[in-house]
Amino acid sequence: MNIVEIYKLFPTHNHCIDHLEKIRWENKPTCPYCQSQSITPRPKEKRYQCNSCNTSFRVTVGTIFHQTHLPLQKWFLAICLVLNAKKGVSARQLSRDLKVNKDTAWRMGMKIRQAMSEREQKELLTGLVEMDETYIGGKPRKGSGPHKRGRGTQKIPVVGMVEREGSIKAEVVKNRKLDSKSLSSLVRRNIDTKNATLFTDEFKGYLGIKKFMLHQVVDHTVWYVSGDAHTNTIESFWALLKRGIVGQYHKVSLRHLARYIDEFSYRWNHRKDENLFGLTLQKSLGV
Ligand SMILES: [Zn+2]
Incomplete structure (x- = not known):
């Protein structure tokens, strides 16, 4: 439409x-x-x-x-x-x-x-699933002092999981901790671990995952993609999200970042939906 x-x-x-x-x-x-x-x-x-x-x-x-x-x-x-x-x-x-x-x-x-928002959507991801984390640069809120550099800046971690050719689930990591405990719990909440193979980069936070599901680490030091072992899908989602946030929403605050991620995920997940306008009206009415 x-x-x-x-x-x-x-x-x-x-x-x-x-x-x-x-x-x-x-x-x-x-x-x-x-x-x-x-x-x-x-x-x-x-x-x-x-x-x-x-x-x-x-x-x-x-x-x-x-x-x-x-x-x-x-x-x-x-x-x-x-x-x-x-x-x-x-x-x-x-x-x-x-x-x-x-x-x-x-x-x-x-x-x-x-x-x-589709956060209530509980369907788990299956098949070939890519997972990755990224940081979105926030700006300090008014009155919170001068802009700090490095670790002090409000870089907000966001984690995403995407089925190849399928849906994405991405969320802000509220406590900003990207340790293996929180990443594993994200995996269990969003992926059908018995029916999926997970691809991630070599970040150490993903180390515990192969204890409970098939997990393949992608070596980013080689320039070629060997077979299925890549994270190109999630990386193109990050590219889209960052271009959007930098280009359109210069002042995205931590408070609102989750909403923008929902927006980008929704467009991604429904990119082939012929009646997306109708679906969105239904969701606007809460039916
Ligand atoms: Zn009445």
Whole structure:
């Protein structure tokens, strides 16, 4: 879906509302507070009155669009722009494209990233899996003193695991510890260890892994790739993530880094999905 198609399919705010109602309720409006379907429509305001608990509501209650003052068309366009931007869209760019102020654009971006999160997705990775760690350079938050160098800077470790030709799972290592205990526990949480072969570099944090699964260390001192033993997939994901973060989100803080990683992982995992816009709308509604 591109922005021209969005304009055609959803020419007005009300078209967007109708579409969301169809996805969320399959045209049977349900009270989000008491689940009653005994409802009186108030079509002029696009609201419903619940006859059971006497509350009134719109389709956007409890979703990322809740209490927005913007026409939903701008939200639909924002989602489309974020999904189609391989390297992400900055708040500044969104603000220009949608004619909203920069703070609004920033909040929209964060809400959309929230919908893109798949951390609840528990499916384990199988087959040939590559794992690698990288550091993303954060900047000190306001008032935290001069920028320190070297070990003192806020470089944030991020670990990623990716199935060849498949999905990625990447996360910020919150306590910043990349020891073998935390790496092994990441592996167990995300990989089907009985049905996978893991490829990593020679970093010593990965040493304990071969005790519980097939693990092959890739020798980066040789320039050629020998068979399956490489970590090129995860490295191209890091390249994309870093280009995006450096290019679009100059001021990514530790607090928000996880959201950006979710955004990049989501685009990666759904790169072949024909109806990604539809899926993302569903996720935006929490259905
Ligand atoms: Zn109710």
